[in-house]
Amino acid sequence: MDYISRYGMDFNPFIKNSKEIVVETSDYKEVVCRLNYLLNNKGFGILTGGPGRGKTTIIRNWCNSLNSSLYKVIYTSLSTLTVAEFYKNLAMQLGLEPMARKIDNFKIIQNEINRYTVEKRITPIIIIDEANYISNGILNDLKMLFNFDMDSRDRAIVLLVGLSQLNNTMRLVANEPLRQRITMNYNLDNLSKTESKEYIMAKLNGAKCGSNIFDETALEAIANASNGIPRIINKICDSSLMIGNTKNLNTINSDIIMLAVNEIELG
Incomplete structure (x- = not known):
């Protein structure tokens, strides 16, 4: 039988099925509430938790609920890349032709994000999964990359998702400028x-x-x-x-x- x-x-x-059953635990509801806050305020967010806590599931379902005419979701879990590779990957995710030099990729990424927000009125949401493996070099560049109009406004949402040790990385003195820009930070419990x-x-x-x-x-x-x-x-x-x-x-x-x-x- x-x-x-x-x-x-x-x-x-x-098991993983074509039909996903979302169980809205108290933590699930709290994370969605925090993500919606980030959506309204823009800037940087951090979601952490141990393996198997459901971080990616929550993010995926939240992204699926967003209006695609208002938000462009860019998801990457390639967080062990070098800084230069990270820029090329992000450029490709935005539908751009990656340039050879980091500074050139920096410019075309900023221009494209500006184009989305100002011309198209679409907010880019960049989700970096497994961010606990991300290098300090990339973290240092993130603040500069998403600095618009002399740091007077946030044009995009950047969500770092990873294991709890990501918060330890963020507490390093070198990452203090980025940490001050964090709009939302939540850790998923058991x-x-x-x-x-x-x-x-x-x-x-x-x-x-x-x-x-x-x-x-x-x-x-x-x-x-x-x-x-x-x-x-x-x-x-x-x-x-x-x-x-x-x-x-x-x-x-x-x-x-x-x-x-x-x-x-x-x-």
Whole structure:
């Protein structure tokens, strides 16, 4: 028997599907609120959090909600580039022909951002993912690159997304000029035990599951073993569905969760 039909789901909500189920936790709502504040005020924003906390998922869904006639989203995770390569990459993302020299790329990028904001009335949103790997050289240049009209206005939004150590980098004396320009800074925490259980139930509801697949002992075990990290919750739930189906169980308990946790750790 197929595990999806056994557990009465339209699809497995714990793996990447064409249909994404967005679980609006308190942190999710807070991040969206902060991002909208950044949208209105422009400038620089920072979003940090440990691996698997859902940073990229939140950013992706927020970007999808924006009016494309008012905002141009440029996303890059190529944060281990040199300064020169970063400029060339950003120029290409803006649809420009990259120049050989950094100073020339600097000029054409600024001109293009000005063209978007002044002529087209479109605000560029530059999202740099995995920004904890970004070099101090690029961070130093960011403030200059997005300095318009003698620093009297912000023409674009720059969002740095990465692991929590990004904040340590920003505290360095060398990055003080950029840090003073930060409009929004938020760190994603782990889900609480209650939120972890609500997260699982919301995922199941999104997959049109009408029964209680996981009993209370299972939910408690998942919350404890995952430490409230969404990516780990998904992996445990996915593995436990497979194991439960193999054992012909219609309800999953903590014993199955422990088997799933062991399987993930061995994998």
